[in-house]
Amino acid sequence: MRVLLFLFLLLTWIFIFPDRWTLSAQPPPIDSLLHALQLHPQRDTVRVKLLNQLGRAYFTKDAVMAALYAQEAWHLGDSLQYTEGLIWATRNLALVENTKGNLDKQMDLTMNALQLAERSGQLRATGILYNDIGNIFIEQEHPEQALPYLKRSLLIKQRLHEQAESAKTLNNIGSTYMQLRKLDSALLYLRESEKLKLALHDERGLGFTYENMGLIYELQGQYAASLHYLEESLRYYTASDNLPGTGKAHLNLGKVNTLLKRYAAAATHLQKAAGINASQQNAKNEMIYYLYLARLDSSRQDYTAALQHYNQYMELKDQFFAVEKARIINNTREKYESEKKQRENQLLKKEQQTNLSTIRQQRVLVAVCSLLLLILFVITLLLYRLYRRQQELSQQLNSRNEEVSLQNRIILEQNTTLENLNQVKDKIFSVISHDLRSPLSILEGMLFLLRDRKIPAEQFRQYTDELWRDMKNTAYMMDNLLNWASSQMKGIRVKADDFEITEVFNREFELLQSLSRQKEVQLSHQLLRPVLVYADPEMIRVVLRNLINNAIKFTPAGKGIHISGQVSGAFLEICIRDEGIGIPEKDQHKVFSNIYYSTSGTQNEKGCGLGLPLSKDFVERNQGRIWFRSQPGQGTSFYFTVPLAEEEALTDTQIRGYANVQMD
Template identity: 60%
Template sequence: MKKCIFIPLCLLLLSPSTRAQQSGIDSLQLNLNAHPQQDTVRVDLLNQLSRLYFTKDAGVAERMGEEALNISNKLGYVKGKIWATRNLALVENTKGNLDKQLQLTLNALKLAEAQGEPRTLGILNNDVGNIFTEQNSPRDALIYLQKSLQIKEQLNEIPEISKTLNNIGSAYIALKQTDSALLYLTRSEKLKLSLRDERGLAYTYENMGIVAMLENRYKTALRYHQLSAQYYKNTDNLPGITKASLNLAEVQTMLGDLKSAEKNLDTARAINEKLGNVKNEMIYYKIRSKLDSARHDYASALKHYQAFSERNIDYFNLEKSRQINRSATKYEAEKKQRENVMLKKEQQLHLATIQQQRVLVLSGAALFLALLLITAMVYRLYKHQQELYQQLNAKNQEVSLQNRIILEQNATLENLNQVKDKIFSVISHDLRSPLAILEGLLFLLKDDKIDARQFSFYTDELWRDVKNTAYMMDNMLQWASNQMKGISVKADDFDLTLLLNQEFELLQTMARQKDVKLSHELKSAILVYADPDMIRLVLRNLINNAIKFTPGGGEIVLLAQLEKGEARVSVKDNGTGIPTEDQHRIFSNIYYSTTGTRNEKGCGLGLHLSKDFVERNHGHIWFESTPGEGSCFSFTVPLSDEQDVNARGYTVVLQDNPVSGMSVLRR
């Protein structure tokens, strides 16, 4: 759907409204200064000023809102509490704290519902709908927004109706239903033009520009965003200026006006540094990457795309935490509901018992007059009461058993939730990050924006990152399996030296990538009795950890000694060492992870899992570390009863192949 932009003459006369707004602020400030009494009049003045200041200076708005809330709490002034809470919620919106804004707005809505004031309910339902739209839940938003519109139309409040119409248009934009969005936005524009509402028109024209962008009408989108930016500036709306600058930069990039796009990006970044809005910062790096790509500056484009990807991951984690919190709240509510049902049944049982006892007492009193039957009746009453007590005790035991089962199920669910949260954390951060970098490089290579020779420059680093990620996934899967269903030890006799040699060549390749010398001194066969897969993972984790924290030019040596029926294996490096204040966390239940000398990442499970596997195989593991000088990790494993002192030894020699340039493993 196309639409021509017509700017009525009345819009050229809108600037006096800005001066009138500033005059109104000055007048309210004078009245506030002249009224120091801590009463409801001062609360109303503070709330009015806080509402006007939140787009100009969020800090001033927050201070006024907090003062209004404190005075209202002391006076028990409910109306003041509602508007002060709503203003503090708007301040959180400028910071990008949508969860906190939603909680404050729902608190205000709860107070308003108790009062039953329609105008306040219409405004607060509109606010809740806006928050759900920003949280990418437009269907939930439409429920509150349609309710708000219904209330405002009953009150015939044209300014408030125009706001809600605009916000319904925003929700349909999030649903990608541009025709419906434009229908509501056009109705909102018509009302705001009649009211000469500059502040409201800024939001409506911003949404119309977004609709035009979704329909690939970039020139139309540019004109709408220019109008939106002008009205945001006229009303000193700093968050709005930031959004308008980002929108203009994106459209200008698509139209090839790169110089203007960069200017608007710089404006958005300068303002957002003051506001601290995380979502706007993420959008800035995304548009900056597109601008660099349009200029054929692919190195800068990749750097800014990585910055966008990192912030996008943080935003994803925030969304994930929000969903987990909602699930936990729902679970607790269902749990309390089940407990209430059980308590109600118990109360009904006790009431029934009491009523039966009352009937029995009354019957006994009546039968007491019959002297001939008194003995028989008392005996019957006694027996019946004993049966009731036995039934009650049986019910109590059944309830206790059910409570114990529920507690055990809750503990199991909590453990599974911890495993799930850790897996989600590793996948969403440590696994997505290297994949995002690889995706960015492949994107450039696919569109011929970087040639194969330039791509090969990054292959070594990509190979190392992917291999580290593979090791992290191995550790994570082993840990998750261990937590959720347990791992059984499959001990057997095997040659520790041979097992090491099978893994050594790959680890040697990873060490060469960092210019680290890796060698071992296991000269003969060492027969041990343990689970070979577990010991293989322990060796791999300890050696990979040493490579991770040893800088280029460093050295790693593997040693082995036989003593008192055990084999002691040590992995010694001259790397960065472990800070003294962190050494107590290495083998604790706290998952501790830091980046390596070349920013290698880990999930914090390797050493914890290694300790578990060594101890399952009746061994011990420990370490010695000096910061700045290196570390030595050692573990023991039982020797086999069939230890052959004359077994054939192995010697590992790494030589450079003069033809291929690769190292060759000889025994």
């Protein structure tokens, strides 16, 4: 009887005061909500409200569970055509996207919920959603766009006497003024928010307000006051079991303790933030963690660790940039496709209306003409003329349909071309934003430390060989990228001619000697007397350079690389054999494919995955073929053939007059 009485009272409260739990300083316990949901299996509006309350309660504790309850609430609300339930379910889904850092997707979902709220005249929901939109603009660092939405939200909440919600919006307006660097105005709104939240015993909300106040005092250089309020924010976040807020509080405390030279406390807070980041998988917070850790190491004069953590920060920043770029591209593409479909639907509707109108007119004409046929012969002649006119219109319509079909085919061909060019563009941007930026970021970090005299010049010289090798690999990578882009965009042509391949090989061999000597790899070759081949010398040079450079990249110090060649029929066959790490069997099919397979070398040399596919393309363009044999742990041998010139004598299949050269 007690259980039934509890369930009755709980459901009565939800039904009479929908969504009032969000007004109170402390939300109802999750256990109570779960118990009520178990006792109410009926698929009705009451269940939708319980699901939405559970989704909101799980938001700061378990984003996965919050998403599951929000999705169930949305589907059930949609099937019941329950607008109020759809609004709060959509808002909960938007909040889940915020925990993942997907601000664009959060904005789309929040706008959808706002449209439903405004159409259905739900003023309270409209005020809350205006506040959410302002929050998104704050996180996107667009405070000037956030302020109008937040002030509209505050007016609505004050009109409805919603003290708890007003406290939230006052806090957010303070955050906006903080981003605008109007710190006095920010503190004014935050003090008002603090008063309301203290009166309501809103532990969860006080965590946000004290965090903002701590950040403002940090901007003003009052680090002791900042430390006090940030510690208060950590206390309230922990008390309200707000895991994302706790992670941010530890990051902020790590930064302020570093500024106060309390290095042990700073390290402790940053370590705790790292543990929370691992569970939350928030890429932005993880990036900030390595930046603050690098500053802490630099303050402790541990410049090696500072450089390492700064490089990790730059790498995460590049990854975050790439993810954000991909997300923007996908969102833009989705919006474009949606708008395109809407335009097509509108055109189809207009065409259908026109056709229906034409059909109605024709039916009327046929009926009138049928009646008049009984009266006048003249009307029959007029009908005949109308019929002929209709035939002409039909022919014109068919002709226009053919023209439209032809235009559609042309558009499809143009779309295919644009998609191919987009793939080339995306690959170029990917290589430039990741593979080419990483060596420059490392060089930037080293020069930063050298410029500020945080690293001795003698220690900097120890890194020059490694920096030189990275920049050399980057230069080769750029050459491959440009050649590949020209090839993909049909901007490269084969200029075949008779030439001595040994001269081309010797020039490339001399250029790569310094690279192999840097890595302590033994590079040797056994080639024939000068041999004339018929091919594009520049393409063959790129193939030789890519294959030899690739062998150096995957051969550890102390091992060797051997190049040999022999005449086989009407072709010259060249082999580059290394004693490197080999290619795993599961990845061998990717080597010459368009997957752009790339791994780091034995000394973490970077690559863009274009060298081998480009070499295959160039060899096949010159009527040759390329293949390889590899055993993991024992080495790899790459082979390719080049057609011989007509003047070349093919009396002996084995190349004679060779020379041995070994570089240690």
